[in-house]
Amino acid sequence: xxxVAEPPSHAIGQQVILDLYECAPARLDDLPWVQSTLVxxxxxxxxxxxxxxxxxxxxxxxSGVVVLAESHLAILIWPENRYVAIDAFTCGDAxxxxxxxxxxxxxxxxxxxxxxRFVRGGAIPAEDGSVSGSPKTExxxxxxxxx
Numbered sequence: 001x002x003x004v005a006e007p008p009s010h011a012i013g014q015q016v017i018l019d020l021y022e023c024a025p026a027r028l029d030d031l032p033w034v035q036s037t038l039v040x041x042x043x044x045x046x047x048x049x050x051x052x053x054x055x056x057x058x059x060x061x062x063s064g065v066v067v068l069a070e071s072h073l074a075i076l077i078w079p080e081n082r083y084v085a086i087d088a089f090t091c092g093d094a095x096x097x098x099x100x101x102x103x104x105x106x107x108x109x110x111x112x113x114x115x116x117r118f119v120r121g122g123a124i125p126a127e128d129g130s131v132s133g134s135p136k137t138e139x140x141x142x143x144x145x146x147x
Contacts, residue, residue, distance in 0.1 A: 018087075018105070028062075035064060038064060050068060063075070073100060
């Protein structure tokens with residue numbers, strides 16, 4: 001798994017999107033295990049846990065979020081597809097979402113994973129006027145106001 005650099009100091013934070021494929025099926029629909037695994041991933045990243053909310057669907061599937069003082073760590077699981085989708089959004093530079101990603105890939109026994117990293121708020125100018133967004137990889141679109 002690729003390493004993720006710290007966000008530039010003037011960015012709001014970073015978001016890591018993680019797709020886990022061909023996960024070990026034994027615990028994909030085990031709500032207590034999934035909940036404690038996501039909480040432990042948040043701790044591994046150095047996050048401050050504020051609240052934990054999970055829901056088990058019928059006949060299968062789990063959705064949950066660990067609300068952090070620094071933002072959130074969310075999970076959606078499709079046991080029938082052995083697929084887990086994770087969203088780790090952290091503000092500031094104290095929390096390391098890439099550590100949560102590595103922890104979760106191992107815990108779910110994923111055969112392979114795809115990780116994407118986004119700098120959030122990178123177009124907010126720093127004191128020196130610079131922005132962290134890259135025009136080569138990011139598209140900036142003006143959104144018209146609602147009437």
